[in-house]
Amino acid sequence: MTTQLDTAAAPPSARRTAARRLSTRVGRVRELGIVVALALVVIPTAIVNPRFIQPQSLRDLLLNASIVALLAVGQTLVVITRNVDLSVGSVLGLAAFLTAQQFADHPGTPLLAGIGFGVAVGLACGLLNGLLVALGNVPSLVVTLGTLYVFRGIDYALAQGRQVNAANLPDALLNLGSARVLGIPILVLVTVVVIAVAAVYLRSYRSGRELYAIGSNPEAATLAGIPVAKRTLTTFVLSGLVAGLAGALWVARYGTVDAAAGTGLELQVVAAVVVGGVAIFGGSGTVAGAALGALLLGTITSCLVVLQIPAFWQQAIAGALLLSAITVDRLLALRLAKALRTSEGTSHA
Amino acid sequence: MDRPPVVALDEVSKSFGAVRALSGVSLRLLPGEAHALLGENGAGKSTLIKTLAGVHRPDSGRVEVDGSERRFSTPADALAAGIAIIYQEPTLFGDLSVAENVFMGRQPLGFGRRIDEAAMHARTSELFSRLGVRLDPARPARGLSIADQQLVEIAKALSFDARVIVMDEPTAALSAHEVQRLFGVVQALRAQDAAVLFVSHRLDEVFSLCQRATVLRDGEFVWSGPLTDETPDSLVRRMVGRELSQLFPKEDTAAGDVLLSVQRLTREGVFTDVSFDVRAGEIVALSGLVGAGRSEVARAVFGIDRPDGGSVHVRGRKLKYGSPTAAMAAGIGFVPEDRRQQGLVMDASIERNTALASLGRLSTFGLLRRSSERALAQDWAVKLRLKFAKLSDPVGVLSGGNQQKVVLAKWLARKPSVLIVDEPTRGIDVGTKAEVHRLLSELAGQGVAVLMISSELPEVLGMADRVLVMHEGRLVEELSRAEATEERVAMAAAGQAVTR
Numbered sequence: 001m002t003t004q005l006d007t008a009a010a011p012p013s014a015r016r017t018a019a020r021r022l023s024t025r026v027g028r029v030r031e032l033g034i035v036v037a038l039a040l041v042v043i044p045t046a047i048v049n050p051r052f053i054q055p056q057s058l059r060d061l062l063l064n065a066s067i068v069a070l071l072a073v074g075q076t077l078v079v080i081t082r083n084v085d086l087s088v089g090s091v092l093g094l095a096a097f098l099t100a101q102q103f104a105d106h107p108g109t110p111l112l113a114g115i116g117f118g119v120a121v122g123l124a125c126g127l128l129n130g131l132l133v134a135l136g137n138v139p140s141l142v143v144t145l146g147t148l149y150v151f152r153g154i155d156y157a158l159a160q161g162r163q164v165n166a167a168n169l170p171d172a173l174l175n176l177g178s179a180r181v182l183g184i185p186i187l188v189l190v191t192v193v194v195i196a197v198a199a200v201y202l203r204s205y206r207s208g209r210e211l212y213a214i215g216s217n218p219e220a221a222t223l224a225g226i227p228v229a230k231r232t233l234t235t236f237v238l239s240g241l242v243a244g245l246a247g248a249l250w251v252a253r254y255g256t257v258d259a260a261a262g263t264g265l266e267l268q269v270v271a272a273v274v275v276g277g278v279a280i281f282g283g284s285g286t287v288a289g290a291a292l293g294a295l296l297l298g299t300i301t302s303c304l305v306v307l308q309i310p311a312f313w314q315q316a317i318a319g320a321l322l323l324s325a326i327t328v329d330r331l332l333a334l335r336l337a338k339a340l341r342t343s344e345g346t347s348h349a
Numbered sequence: 350m351d352r353p354p355v356v357a358l359d360e361v362s363k364s365f366g367a368v369r370a371l372s373g374v375s376l377r378l379l380p381g382e383a384h385a386l387l388g389e390n391g392a393g394k395s396t397l398i399k400t401l402a403g404v405h406r407p408d409s410g411r412v413e414v415d416g417s418e419r420r421f422s423t424p425a426d427a428l429a430a431g432i433a434i435i436y437q438e439p440t441l442f443g444d445l446s447v448a449e450n451v452f453m454g455r456q457p458l459g460f461g462r463r464i465d466e467a468a469m470h471a472r473t474s475e476l477f478s479r480l481g482v483r484l485d486p487a488r489p490a491r492g493l494s495i496a497d498q499q500l501v502e503i504a505k506a507l508s509f510d511a512r513v514i515v516m517d518e519p520t521a522a523l524s525a526h527e528v529q530r531l532f533g534v535v536q537a538l539r540a541q542d543a544a545v546l547f548v549s550h551r552l553d554e555v556f557s558l559c560q561r562a563t564v565l566r567d568g569e570f571v572w573s574g575p576l577t578d579e580t581p582d583s584l585v586r587r588m589v590g591r592e593l594s595q596l597f598p599k600e601d602t603a604a605g606d607v608l609l610s611v612q613r614l615t616r617e618g619v620f621t622d623v624s625f626d627v628r629a630g631e632i633v634a635l636s637g638l639v640g641a642g643r644s645e646v647a648r649a650v651f652g653i654d655r656p657d658g659g660s661v662h663v664r665g666r667k668l669k670y671g672s673p674t675a676a677m678a679a680g681i682g683f684v685p686e687d688r689r690q691q692g693l694v695m696d697a698s699i700e701r702n703t704a705l706a707s708l709g710r711l712s713t714f715g716l717l718r719r720s721s722e723r724a725l726a727q728d729w730a731v732k733l734r735l736k737f738a739k740l741s742d743p744v745g746v747l748s749g750g751n752q753q754k755v756v757l758a759k760w761l762a763r764k765p766s767v768l769i770v771d772e773p774t775r776g777i778d779v780g781t782k783a784e785v786h787r788l789l790s791e792l793a794g795q796g797v798a799v800l801m802i803s804s805e806l807p808e809v810l811g812m813a814d815r816v817l818v819m820h821e822g823r824l825v826e827e828l829s830r831a832e833a834t835e836e837r838v839a840m841a842a843a844g845q846a847v848t849r
Binding site for chain 1: 402404423424425427428429434436440441442443444445449453454456458462463464466491492617618
């Protein structure tokens with residue numbers, strides 16, 4: 001455009017408004033809060049039982065959390081668009097069993113091809129979810145609740161009560177589950193890479209930002225020309241793909257797989273995402289937060305074991321934590337909404 | 350100007366269910382012109398705009414861009430053809446930054462196709478300074494005032510080199526200074542051969558900005574031509590098609606006791622220190638610009654939003670804060686602004702909707718009897734002269750005016766002593782509008798206290814015994830029926846009240 005710029009208005013740098021400061025601070029507070037909560041859980045446990053912070057137990061902690069964290073990354077993409085994927089536990093189970101069977105039945109399968117097979121299984125499951133949600137216009141809660149049972153059912157039907165044992169799996173795969181680089185387990189590194197890629201995608205790519213737009217105001221997203229159906233489909237495909245990868249890594253980590261692998265995991269994943277500050281109604285949240293949420297939930301479970309709290313209480317405590325996270329979130333949101341409403345008069349100043 | 354039109358609609362028709370929103374409407378937008386689209390509420394302007402936007406697909410007729418026919422199946426197609434729309438209701442993403450709202454889908458890219466945030470913020474600031482707006486590009490859009498949201502929408506439309514920019518009432522929420530800036534921008538766009546379609550109820554703006562105009566009435570094309578030979582009066586006559594004075598038959602009633610008393614009601618950042626009374630038999634209009642806080646006051650009175658201070662009394666008894674149940678029990682009825690979202694359950698039947706607010710009275714031992722629902726609905730359908738096929742039809746198939754009658758019936762069935770109506774005739778055809786007005790007038794005659802929010806000045810002036818005017822969250826003017834003129838109300842709404 002050739003119109004002369006008006007230089008009368010103040011430069012943007014001079015206008016860092018209170019509203020903006022507050023909203024960035026709240027964003028940081030969310031993730032900082034999880035780190036503080038982690039410290040609050042870890043430090044007393046370490047005092048009671050110093051072995052809790054030995055390298056090996058810390059490694060176990062990260063390993064245990066990394067599978068849930070992976071799933072949480074995929075789930076975050078879905079939840080940001082105001083949807084939910086409840087089928088991830090079943091997708092993981094199906095992908096894990098089929099990957100293990102592939103390695104067991106075809107001993108010559110190259111490592112990457114086998115893992116790729118698991119990923120492909122996940123992708124196919126995600127595609128089915130995505131097609132039903134995006135093109136069938138069925139609420140994702142209903143679709144993925146259905147496919148949760150369908151995928152698990154297929155898993156049981158294919159397994160027919162069998163399980164694949166470590167003895168039938170190639171060493172290369174099992175090594176992947178225990179190998180370390182610079183003292184950090186490879187599984188954890190893979191998870192970190194996936195988190196980093198997803199974080200950059202959501203932060204800096206157009207289609208990533210469009211996911212937030214869709215979750216924030218679906219109607220406006222359509223009016224802005226965003227291909228809502230296509231983006232929604234993509235998030236489910238990615239969630240399935242990541243769940244497939246997590247399934248393959250599950251095999252590497254545990255070595256023994258039956259049809260029940262990953263049962264009930266979906267609720268842990270959704271809990272991790274919510275604790276991690278991803279708004280359940282879409283529009284905001286980060287994968288880093290979700291992964292930290294997974295780490296926090298995993299750590300709490302471990303701590304409760306170390307502190308010898310009866311197993312009966314563990315779930316109740318984890319649940320109470322989830323509720324308090326949501327309460328804090330809601331209070332922060334209300335404070336922020338009020339602050340933004342009353343922030344200075346901008347153009348009418 | 351005999352250059353070919355940039356965009357043309359040719360004999361376009363569109364129906365929603367039984368409602369014919371557009372029938373055979375044509376519109377030609379020439380390069381470099383500002384073209385006014387005029388018509389009363391419900392004349393079909395919004396439908397026409399949404400057809401241009403690719404939201405609605407016409408049932409018949411053609412949409413042409415540069416002389417060749419185009420079929421827009423999604424808004425993305427219209428955007429790609431260079432048609433930018435600024436909607437009356439802002440369509441922003443509250444969670445995202447202002448700059449992202451402006452550039453969504455077209456963010457400037459840097460290395461590796463990553464979004465260049467610095468460039469995006471700089472370009473947003475550039476657009477804002479062209480508009481003379483002081484807004485931080487990095488703040489989230491949530492919490493912006495309606496005027497600021499509108500300005501973000503305008504910046505969005507400017508951000509891509511659109512060849513056609515449609516502005517649906519862009520000035521309704523803006524201050525005089527911002528309107529001048531906007532006009533400057535429109536002139537600059539014209540100089541670049543873009544076409545601007547300008548929808549406004551302010552005829553002075555239309556005359557100062559536009560060269561040609563098209564008038565719609567009840568979904569039909571009435572007239573299109575240059576504005577040089579027109580006067581505001583001649584345009585109004587084309588829009589209305591009848592004398593204004595016949596439209597609004599409020600009968601004089603003797604005002605009785607104070608039924609609704611609002612004292613110093615405040616909701617931080619929304620409205621401040623609002624006090625007024627409404628007496629039995631009175632219709633009090635709450636006037637002001639979009640975003641002045643009128644609907645928000647109504648919502649707080651009815652208990653949907655919780656006020657931060659002040660009180661509401663009904664028949665002298667203080668109402669509990671933030672409880673619609675208490676408000677209903679005290680005898681308040683509330684007809685909301687957005688009847689499709691808030692007033693009706695669109696998929697439910699006419700009888701279900703009518704009975705919705707009276708379920709307690711209609712059920713025996715907690716069980717709801719279908720027959721009593723039907724009897725109630727039948728009764729009110731006759732009283733309100735509802736046009737319908739079957740009472741069991743979903744309310745969504747009715748025309749806008751008849752839907753509004755169902756909302757009214759729902760509340761009237763409770764025999765309210767105070768009725769709050771928010772934009773009672775928005776999007777309703779002229780005939781039904783007069784019926785709604787007759788109904789409100791009758792209710793007042795029966796001793797109901799009516800609080801009416803309306804953006805249409807003729808409606809306010811014709812119906813109200815008293816006019817309260819709000820500006821930026823404050824009550825700035827109170828005018829009796831005799832004092833209220835179009836000028837005084839408009840001046841007060843723009844923040845230039847003489848008294849107080």
